Amino acid sequence: MSEIIRRDPRREWIARNRLHPDNAAVLAALGVNRGGGAVSEWMGPNGVVRKDPRAIGFIGPNGVKRIDRSGLQQGGQATATTTAARDSRRTVTIDQPAFLVAVVPDLTGGRLSGHDKDLLGLARRVADADAEQPGAVVAILFGEYKGEGGGELKEQTLGEAGIDRVVHLDDEFYAGFAPEARLAALSAVEREMTPRFWLFPDSPLGGADLGRRLALRLGERAATGVWQVEADNEASLGWRCTARGAAGSLDIQRPLPRVALALAECAEPVDETRHAAEHLTLAASIPTTLSRIEDLGQVAVDPAGVALAEAEFILSGGNGVKQWDAFHHAAKVLGATEGASRVAVDDGFMARDRQVGATGTWVTARVYMAVGISGAIQHLQGIQRCDKVVAINLDPGCDIIKRADLAVIGDSTQILAALVAMVEQQRGGQRDAA
Amino acid sequence: MQPDLHQKQQQGIDVAVLVSIGRHPTTGRARRAEQDARGLELALAIEAELPGTRISMLHAGSQDDSSEAALRGYLGMGLESMTLLEQPEGSDAILPLVEHLAATSPQLVITGARAERGEGSGLLPYALAEHLGWPLVNSLASVEKVENGVVTLLQALPRGQRRRLKVRLPAIISVDEAAPVARQSAFGPARRATFAITTTTSEADSELAQWHLSPARKRPKRLKIVKAASARDRFKAAASKSEGKGGQVLTDVSPEQGAEAIYKLLKEEDVLR
Known part of the structure; x- marks a missing residue:
């Protein structure tokens, strides 16, 4: 084919004339009409890009023309690749790490908590300090890991949190309170991989306990309550940390030791890169230790006695609840702590100390079940830190539906009754089996 | 009568309570430490439950007026004497405590x-457990019963x-805010109680001396960082209400569904028990 650009002036003229009956056909023949709307940019006859400013943008809801220059929207409809375009995180794979940073996240409820993510951010900072010789972050996970979905997605969330390698130990003897078994596993990791740093979250009954045990086993004087880490060439490992001491009244500056227990918000969580989260298995088998501590399991506590702010499972009622006896019965059967919206409290159905929201208590439940609550902004503020929100409501357009992870539209009395029946039936079945 | 008495003697156990000098959060004065006082309260509860239980209270540190006043705060809770392992200020408390505990071998610390x-790193109970080779349970709420050399405990979870x-x-158990609140200290008994002072070999904590200590600075508040490529995204992040992640909405279903x-x-979240 020759290099000479052949022009068809008539076709060009038709292409420019939007009112010409053949306009669409000619545009299609020229192959420039991809977006669906009018063509806004094309290559001119002399190799110069021509633009039609009138073809850009779309007519907004009020009849005013809007131009969206972010490139996400063209011709009034969003392109299908919105999410793909937004996810611009770099993929990082570290094949030959210069050193390892071991992190033992709490994995509360089978997911990485905010504290865990902050800690992984800190681990990334320590690992990536020298761009020439990056270290790898190894996460040692105990127990079941739920992730945000199933299959592939689990690894994805781990990788997005900044984990390069994963050692997942979910044998049943690590479940519950098993510090001796977990310590044996961590010692095996230490023998096999010898990480340069061990990082734990300084959270009661999670990393705080295990981290101190490991530190003493390794003969290290751990830094606890670390909230700041800075590079320092004079320190033996190249880092200096600031830790809280003496019941939070002292700041201790010291070289970062091999084992550190960090507070929440010690660093920014990873959000620009995506890591491999490659699974590793330990070569040597972990010696089973005869435990002197026997876990007899959790004790049933009276849910009404648990403070609302720290309750794990809250059943909250609002204006839509008509039969309060049935509501209280449901809370009892489900083993949930009772909460209420402002309306329910003002109407005298619930006590003032049960109010959830800006005026009442800011709750941190893992599961928050809102029955007949429409979701005023003050109420939504109060449940900001809840993990999963379940809503039962008659109105599909109310605000709590937008916040809820699971919303059921229907009559709350009937749904609660069905739920109670289901739970009672399941429990009855279990008792028969046992 | 005789076997019964014997049984009671058998039931009692030796409990050692380790106490430290506390610091009042606002005035900074020496006082009985909150958590240690709760620990002593727990020991007194065991004594009430199991007659014949012997409580020995231990403190490793220097002896002066302010620390004595603080220690008498514990003694006023109902003890007649305590053991003071005397060592100069700024020395490591772990070694003398380990030596003393190994020599007296109490059943519960x-x-x-x-x-x-x-x-204030909270490493001491772990160090003792590691040196003595005893099991350690942290964050204790209460002791339910002691029998046949096995203790049943309730541990506080979040x-x-x-x-x-x-x-x-x-075993060693450590208590924090979940344990029962300590009783008031009585002044008279506290004055009458005595100290048994033991001098110990101690070495200075040289590592701590090298660190830089300063009053706690307020931690910076975390800022909400918006990383957006275009002005439109930045504006959206600043102005718009955060949209829901879009959960599952079930409309037109029967109550059972x-x-x-x-x-x-x-069930998935494991909140039903």
Whole structure:
């Protein structure tokens, strides 16, 4: 084919004339009409890009023309690749790490908590300090890991949190309170991989306990309550940390030791890169230790006695609840702590100390079940830190539906009754089996 | 009569309570430490439950007026004497305590989770457990029963939950805010109580001396960082209400179907017991 650009002036003229009956056909023949709307940019006859400013943008809801220059929207409809375009995180794979940073996240409820993510951010900072010789972050996970979905997605969330390698130990003897078994596993990791740093979250009954045990086993004087880490060439490992001491009244500056227990918000969580989260298995088998501590399991506590702010499972009622006896019965059967919206409290159905929201208590439940609550902004503020929100409501357009992870539209009395029946039936079945 | 008495003698155990000098959070004065006092309260509860239990209270540190006043705060809770392992200020408390505990070999050691002065790292109970080779249980709520060398405990979990544990003695337990509140200290008994002072070999904590200590600075508040490529995204992040992640909405379902979906989620989250 020759290099000479052949022009068809008539076709060009038709292409420019939007009112010409053949306009669409000619545009299609020229192959420039991809977006669906009018063509806004094309290559001119002399190799110069021509633009039609009138073809850009779309007519907004009020009849005013809007131009969206972010490139996400063209011709009034969003392109299908919105999410793909937004996810611009770099993929990082570290094949030959210069050193390892071991992190033992709490994995509360089978997911990485905010504290865990902050800690992984800190681990990334320590690992990536020298761009020439990056270290790898190894996460040692105990127990079941739920992730945000199933299959592939689990690894994805781990990788997005900044984990390069994963050692997942979910044998049943690590479940519950098993510090001796977990310590044996961590010692095996230490023998096999010898990480340069061990990082734990300084959270009661999670990393705080295990981290101190490991530190003493390794003969290290751990830094606890670390909230700041800075590079320092004079320190033996190249880092200096600031830790809280003496019941939070002292700041201790010291070289970062091999084992550190960090507070929440010690660093920014990873959000620009995506890591491999490659699974590793330990070569040597972990010696089973005869435990002197026997876990007899959790004790049933009276849910009404648990403070609302720290309750794990809250059943909250609002204006839509008509039969309060049935509501209280449901809370009892489900083993949930009772909460209420402002309306329910003002109407005298619930006590003032049960109010959830800006005026009442800011709750941190893992599961928050809102029955007949429409979701005023003050109420939504109060449940900001809840993990999963379940809503039962008659109105599909109310605000709590937008916040809820699971919303059921229907009559709350009937749904609660069905739920109670289901739970009672399941429990009855279990008792028969046992 | 005789066997009964014998039995009672058998039941009692030796409990050692480790106490430290506390620090009042606002005035900074020496006082009995909050968590250690709770530990002593726990020991006194065991004594009330099991007649014949012997409580020995231990403190490693220097002896001066302010620390004596603070220690008498513990003694006023109902003890007649305590052991003071005397060592100069700024020395490591772990070694003398390990030596003393190994020599006296109590069956149960109760400590607070962390000190209110000095490093306050909360490592001491773990160091004792590692040196003595005894099991350690942290964050204790109450002691349920002691029999046949096995103690049944309730451990406090976050969110007001409790876990029952069985631990073989000798053991170390550490208490924090979940344990029962300490009783008031009585002035008269506190004045009358005596100290048994033992001098110990101690070495200075040289590592701590090298660190830089300063009054706690307020931690910077975390800022909400918006990383957006275009002005439109930045504007959206600043102005718009955060949209829901788009959960599952079930419309036009029977109550049973709705209840089943909820039941499934509750099971998945493991909140039904």
